[in-house]
Amino acid sequence: MPQQIPVVDYLELGDRPHLRARECTACGALYFDRRNACAKCFGTEFTARALSNHGRLRAFTFVHRVKRPFVSAIVELDGGGVVKANLLGVEDPEQITPRLPVVLETYAVGTDDEGTEAIAFGYRPQGGEK
Template sequence: MANQIPVVDYLVLDTAPHLRAHQCTSCDALFFDRRNACAHCGRTDFAQKALAATGTLRAYTQVHRAGPSVKVPYISAVVDLAGGGVVKANLLDAELSDIRPGLPVRLRTFVAGIDDDETEAVAFGFEIEDTQ
């Protein structure tokens, strides 16, 4: 396997890729970015929490304008993760007519680019889970 790095610090690449959040040890609020203090309660102690790779689609929109190297249209989504946490990511390989809030989704990683040393930059999105 090629050398891989995640495109964001909160994506964990292992045998079961998942997202990791900073969790306030006082009020359990979750944050993807590093914090000096909790935005909810003001405390300063955090622990790491592995988040579920599944969830439900809360909201979405179809995007038609982007930078020159970004293929449009694409679906930008907000996902409520099972067990807690909310993340914004793209919905992958989905037809607009098949999408509705409440659909079960699953995290999926993909290679977003490769550098001159053949290191793969790995990104994530969500795909609609097959419920049949």
């Protein structure tokens, strides 16, 4: 098993990869970046919170002007949190519907000279409507 590092520091690897946000202890606002004060209530205390790996598509854009087109998406996670990421495994725009259920998936984007893998994340549509 090669050494792995996440490409963003809010992606936690391990047995069950997931995203981790900082939650304002006063109002519950979630942030992925480190900040000194909450943008909503100016609270200054935060706790780490593991976010759900499941969510639904809020918005998406097909990015065609590159060699390998991809879908850039905004995903609303179950239980809170909104994240921008690529949608994985979608070749046909017809596959994408509003509120499509998706699940987090990690993948290697590259390996450095020492064999350490850089790990990114995206979201893959979940089979079937519920």
